[in-house]
Amino acid sequence: MGQKAITKNSLFYGDNLEIIRKYIGDETIDLCYIDPPFNSKRNYNQIYNNIGKEDTAQAQAFTDTWTWDTESIEGFEAIVHNQHGLYTKQSIELIIGLSKVLDRGSLLAYLVSMTQRIAEIWRVLKPTGSFYLHCDPTASHYLKLVLDGIFCTRGGQFQNEIVWCYSIGGKSKKRFGRKHDVVLFYTKEGHDNHIFNALGAAIPRKVGSHMKVGQDETGRNYQEKTDRKSGKTYRYYLDEGKIAEDYWIDIETLNREDKERLGYPTQKPEALLERIIKTSSNENDTILDCYCGCGTTIAVAQRLNRRWIGMDITYQSISVILKRLTETFGEEFLQTIELTGQPKDMAGARALAHKKDDRLRKEFEKWAILTYSNNLAIINEKKGADKGIDGTAFIQVTPTDYKQIIFSVKSGQNVSVTMVRDLRGVIEREDAAMGILITLEEPTAPMLKEAREAGSFQSELNPQKFPKLQIVTIREILDGERLNVPMTHNVLKKAKAQSSNKQLGLLE
Numbered sequence: 382m383g384q385k386a387i388t389k390n391s392l393f394y395g396d397n398l399e400i401i402r403k404y405i406g407d408e409t410i411d412l413c414y415i416d417p418p419f420n421s422k423r424n425y426n427q428i429y430n431n432i433g434k435e436d437t438a439q440a441q442a443f444t445d446t447w448t449w450d451t452e453s454i455e456g457f458e459a460i461v462h463n464q465h466g467l468y469t470k471q472s473i474e475l476i477i478g479l480s481k482v483l484d485r486g487s488l489l490a491y492l493v494s495m496t497q498r499i500a501e502i503w504r505v506l507k508p509t510g511s512f513y514l515h516c517d518p519t520a521s522h523y524l525k526l527v528l529d530g531i532f533c534t535r536g537g538q539f540q541n542e543i544v545w546c547y548s549i550g551g552k553s554k555k556r557f558g559r560k561h562d563v564v565l566f567y568t569k570e571g572h573d574n575h576i577f578n579a580l581g582a583a584i585p586r587k588v589g590s591h592m593k594v595g596q597d598e599t600g601r602n603y604q605e606k607t608d609r610k611s612g613k614t615y616r617y618y619l620d621e622g623k624i625a626e627d628y629w630i631d632i633e634t635l636n637r638e639d640k641e642r643l644g645y646p647t648q649k650p651e652a653l654l655e656r657i658i659k660t661s662s663n664e665n666d667t668i669l670d671c672y673c674g675c676g677t678t679i680a681v682a683q684r685l686n687r688r689w690i691g692m693d694i695t696y697q698s699i700s701v702i703l704k705r706l707t708e709t710f711g712e713e714f715l716q717t718i719e720l721t722g723q724p725k726d727m728a729g730a731r732a733l734a735h736k737k738d739d740r741l742r743k744e745f746e747k748w749a750i751l752t753y754s755n756n757l758a759i760i761n762e763k764k765g766a767d768k769g770i771d772g773t774a775f776i777q778v779t780p781t782d783y784k785q786i787i788f789s790v791k792s793g794q795n796v797s798v799t800m801v802r803d804l805r806g807v808i809e810r811e812d813a814a815m816g817i818l819i820t821l822e823e824p825t826a827p828m829l830k831e832a833r834e835a836g837s838f839q840s841e842l843n844p845q846k847f848p849k850l851q852i853v854t855i856r857e858i859l860d861g862e863r864l865n866v867p868m869t870h871n872v873l874k875k876a877k878a879q880s881s882n883k884q885l886g887l888l889e
């Protein structure tokens with residue numbers, strides 16, 4: 382397919398289907414785990430019956446992601462006409478059959494999208510490779526059909542339906558608590574050729590009261606069981622633990638206070654990925670997660686000395702991952718990874734700004750703000766009237782108080798002084814410390830004048846003055862210009878450290 386071998390740990394920003402096709406070579410991946418978005422909290426009947434009139438915000442989130450649109454129509458055609466030579470007869474017949482049963486709506490859009498991506502994942506897996514698809518009971522039965530069509534028709538094998546149980550979160554009084562996800566585990570080949578470190582992620586072996594525990598000459602405790610049929614006796618050492626069953630009840634979902642939490646709503650616990658990665662890969666193997674969210678798979682892969690490739694379609698994810706990697710492995714670590722897909726020049730920035738893809742709504746704004754603010758800003762997700770605010774960062778202005786830095790992004794071709802006046806208005810209205818207008822096009826002289834007239838900002842913690850309203854161009858951001866304002870005050874940190882030292886002194 383002409384892809385070059387990927388030699389560095391790589392993070393890709395963009396649609397995984399395009400990226401896998403363009404960059405990932407055949408049979409290069411040892412383990413792939415994916416956790417695609419689905420929004421299962423939506424009313425199941427609505428999903429199944431394609432009822433368009435959604436009644437909750439959550440339902441909306443599902444249709445936002447999965448609508449029967451040009452993308453789905455093209456995807457459907459691509460599968461039916463086997464455009465990429467990857468689909469088996471069963472996969473094609475399955476998608477045609479599903480289109481009759483489900484009609485052309487959001488659920489079929491989801492299954493078309495998954496079929497296209499899983500077919501590529503099958504292509505890139507090594508013969509010894511494994512695939513784990515994380516989903517839930519809302520769609521797992523359909524996905525199993527899709528997976529069977531792609532894997533089992535070509536010698537692959539269904540290995541497990543792992544039921545991951547947890548207890549956190551609300552419960553209805555009208556049914557049993559829906560407290561599990563489903564992880565479908567397939568291997569590219571049958572005949573047990575795949576990597577499977579049976580005790581790589583062993584769980585403790587419990588000893589029943591009726592079982593006898595013996596001790597060998599080295600002092601290790603063991604338990605013996607005799608196979609009734611063969612009469613053979615097997616010895617199990619307790620310190621080796623045992624292989625987990627296909628229901629996992631010992632890993633909880635992350636609660637709000639969990640120190641692992643990064644504020645990413647669908648973040649999965651590291652323990653879950655650790656079990657999968659340790660079992661289905663060895664050190665230096667290559668792990669792929671093409672829906673990587675806040676980067677749980679890649680953070681765990683890195684910690685366990687695996688190579689990794691991550692992909693996500695939103696820049697917010699990329700930004701959280703970069704922060705996560707920096708905080709866990711240090712600033713220099715980022716120099717060792719390859720970041721692909723973010724605009725590198727004006728043509729790339731323009732292409733992102735003018736992409737006509739609903740899934741990429743506001744992506745240009747997000748990329749611009751997060752890149753310029755060194756991933757410090759928070760994106761304003763509100764749709765419709767955003768009151769002129771695309772993002773916000775908080776700057777410390779007194780020992781106890783913070784003010785906003787407001788970001789507003791203009792991707793249009795006609796920039797005018799009104800935009801600067803509007804932002805001045807927003808800064809006043811919000812009593813913000815500063816405002817930053819990011820523009821794709823060069824600002825006009827009246828715009829620069831209006832910005833200067835906004836005056837300057839100075840906090841009581843820092844003698845340095847900063848322009849109250851700043852215009853930054855995309856060209857400057859591409860050239861490496863970044864927000865260079867101390868957000869938290871070091872003077873304060875020192876003061877705190879000193880006061881705690883004093884306290885220690887007093888206690889002594």
Ligand SMILES: C[S@@+](CC[C@H](N)C(=O)[O-])C[C@H]1O[C@@H](n2cnc3c(N)ncnc32)[C@H](O)[C@@H]1O
Pocket residue numbers: 395396397398416417418419645647648649650671672673674675676677678692693694695698
């Ligand atoms: C459920 S989250 C994954 C969470 C992840 N397992 C974690 O622990 O953080 C799904 C992610 O898939 C991304 N995504 C959705 N469609 C995509 C696509 N076509 N290509 C790449 N990423 C996509 C979303 O932006 C989202 O971050």
